[in-house]
Amino acid sequence: MVYPLVETPKQLRLGGLKGSKKRRSTAHPGWFLLPAFAVLGVFFFLPTLFNFIYAFTDWSAFKNDINFIGFDNFSSLLSDGSLLAALRVTLIYAALVGIMQNLFGLGLAVLFERDTRVNRFARVIFFIPVLMSALAVGYIFQALLKPTGAINGILSFFSGQHVAIPWLGDTTWTLVVVAFVNSWKWMGLAMIIYLAGLKTIPEDVLEAAKMDGAGPWKTFFRVKFPLLAPAVTFNFATALLGSLNGFDTVQATTGGGPAQTTEVLNIHIFQIFGYGLYAQATTMSLVLFFLVLVLAFPIVGYLRKRENVL
Numbered sequence: 466m467v468y469p470l471v472e473t474p475k476q477l478r479l480g481g482l483k484g485s486k487k488r489r490s491t492a493h494p495g496w497f498l499l500p501a502f503a504v505l506g507v508f509f510f511l512p513t514l515f516n517f518i519y520a521f522t523d524w525s526a527f528k529n530d531i532n533f534i535g536f537d538n539f540s541s542l543l544s545d546g547s548l549l550a551a552l553r554v555t556l557i558y559a560a561l562v563g564i565m566q567n568l569f570g571l572g573l574a575v576l577f578e579r580d581t582r583v584n585r586f587a588r589v590i591f592f593i594p595v596l597m598s599a600l601a602v603g604y605i606f607q608a609l610l611k612p613t614g615a616i617n618g619i620l621s622f623f624s625g626q627h628v629a630i631p632w633l634g635d636t637t638w639t640l641v642v643v644a645f646v647n648s649w650k651w652m653g654l655a656m657i658i659y660l661a662g663l664k665t666i667p668e669d670v671l672e673a674a675k676m677d678g679a680g681p682w683k684t685f686f687r688v689k690f691p692l693l694a695p696a697v698t699f700n701f702a703t704a705l706l707g708s709l710n711g712f713d714t715v716q717a718t719t720g721g722g723p724a725q726t727t728e729v730l731n732i733h734i735f736q737i738f739g740y741g742l743y744a745q746a747t748t749m750s751l752v753l754f755f756l757v758l759v760l761a762f763p764i765v766g767y768l769r770k771r772e773n774v775l
Contacts, residue, residue, distance in 0.1 A: 570655020
């Protein structure tokens with residue numbers, strides 16, 4: 466009699482392990498990243514590559530052909546003066562947002578540092594603008610800051626006189642007002658980061674400062690603030706780089722006016738692209754790309770070095 470071959474439990478176990486290893490090797494986790502990389506490549510890397518290419522052409526809505534023209538777009542933009550004016554406005558706007566957003570966020574974090582029920586509720590209230598659309602925030606403030614808006618109405622009520630301040634129509638202070646609006650929208654995020662930094666400060670360090678006779682102000686500036694260096698780095702870098710690419714808040718409030726005093730570079734690019742001058746707009750976006758790179762690395766490097774020193 467011939468008996469059929471029967472695998473032992475050990476052989477079955479080894480075969481199962483080999484099969485599971487084979488299945489595990491074919492289903493590598495890296496394959497799940499392919500859809501994300503495909504979307505990133507189509508909607509980010511490919512447009513960035515074409516951005517470098519079209520900046521050296523005469524691409525526009527008034528021509529059927531696209532020809533290579535070298536650095537003519539860069540020279541014409543520099544000689545025109547509008548690009549330099551937009552760059553100046555962008556840098557001032559970014560500096561104002563970086564300073565105000567961090568001051569507001571740090572002030573709120575210190576104010577609501579204690580874990581009470583009222584403070585937790587206040588944190589949620591001040592974080593709500595972060596979740597709102599920047600365009601919606603801009604349009605709300607545009608309505609509030611009109612000469613006949615609610616802000617002037619409140620001032621008229623308390624002063625007993627008719628107040629009609631053109632908050633968004635002054636060529637001197639409108640950029641500061643728009644920077645305040647953008648800082649108001651994002652100060653909740655800065656507040657959360659600073660709160661996280663404050664919570665990581667060891668209690669024994671604060672107790673030692675108190676025993677040495679340091680008051681609240683001295684404790685904050687000599688102990689707490691130096692230990693918040695990583696939070697300052699993150700908040701200031703994100704505020705500065707985000708405002709360099711600012712568009713939506715400025716577009717909703719002023720549209721670049723009055724007299725182009727709030728025309729940041731992205732709004733200028735948007736307008737030039739709307740005129741059909743696609744190559745010039747692409748060149749400006751390339752200039753903005755290099756501007757962000759030139760500013761990002763030194764500023765972040767300086768702040769990181771400051772962390773190590775402190």
